[in-house]
Amino acid sequence: MTNVSAAGRFTFPGTDITVNRMGYGAMQLAGKGVFGPPADRDAALAVLRAAVEAGVDHIDTSDFYGPHVTNQIIREALHPYRDALTITTKIGFRRGAEGSWDPAFSPGDLRQAVEDNLDNLGLDRIDIVNLRLGGTHGPDEESIADRLESVAALQREGLVRHIGLSNVTAKQVTEGRGIADIVCVQNQYNVALRRDDALIDALAQDGIAYVPFFPLGGFTPLQSTRLTKVAADLGVTGRQVALAWLLQRAPNILLIPGTSSLDHLRDNLAAAEIHLPESAVADLNQIGL
Secondary structure, eight states, rough: OOOOOGGGGOOOOOSSOOOESOOOEEEEGGGGGGGGGSSSSHHHHHHHHHHHHTTTOOOOTTTTBTHHHHHHHHHHHSSSSSSSSEEEESSSSEEEETEEEEEOSHHHHOOOOOOOOHHHTSSEEEEEEEESSSSSSSSOOOOOOOHHHHHHHHHHTTTTEEEEESSSSHHHHHHHHHOOEEEEEEEETTBBBBBTTTHHHHHHHOOOOEEBBTTTTTTSSOOOOOHHHHHHHSSSOOOHHHHHHHHOOOBBEEEEEEOOOOHHHHHHHGHHHHHHHHOHHHHTTTTOO
16 A cells, blocks of 8 residues: 655644654544444454554544444554554534434533543543534634633543644634644645635644545535546546645645545545646646635
8 A cells, every 4th residue: 555654744733743644534434424333344444454554643533423433443443552653533522312413512521522532442541632613514703712621621630632623713723722732723624615724824834733624525525627637637536636735735734534445545545645736736726716
């Protein structure tokens, strides 16, 4: 499989954690709608093991994927974990009995979420916990102080090493950085959805990681004639071009494309070795304008 380090490495600010910029997102290891068990658990285990063997050392997950299912699969596949493996998780939501995504922001909810992640992953402490805010349709403009202070308290207890934010505005990032050391921001972003351009550049100046979720468009894959043409000219897939564009967009962008397919995993990781010529980048940049 490909050399994922070809995309370079990144050190989270103020930490001893350095990862390859091409990582893996575990959301798709759960069942349909990120709810319940996968159709093929053995395939899910195989994808995780193949990713790590290929050099992936940054896995993004959450205990509300399933719920519990994805973290249990990660533990079965990879525990005891390699020393160099960084696991990042998210808290702030829980799943309803029918699969709804329900906010869970009270101090008790956030503590329970961290403890559930620890139990199901088989860890004593989580490398990075992202506080997932806003709603299912995007960020809001509310103050995040009370919720973030609850996570900072868990960090002081030693349950959490480092803190990130997810689904937030630039204003909330500024507020959060006044409360805790923020090592990463995880928001929706891709070549067609560019509302965080200014935020990415600002974070890059301070060496803070930006981790786009839905880098390939989410549950509806990116569709663009420009993307298709660039891919055809380079002899690669549109998915690979979309990932390569993100890697060239800014040095602080870390990728966590997810899949439950070994073939798609290979394709995703191969994007780390693709260099887009300036003319292709200029053409792709028109998609999100």
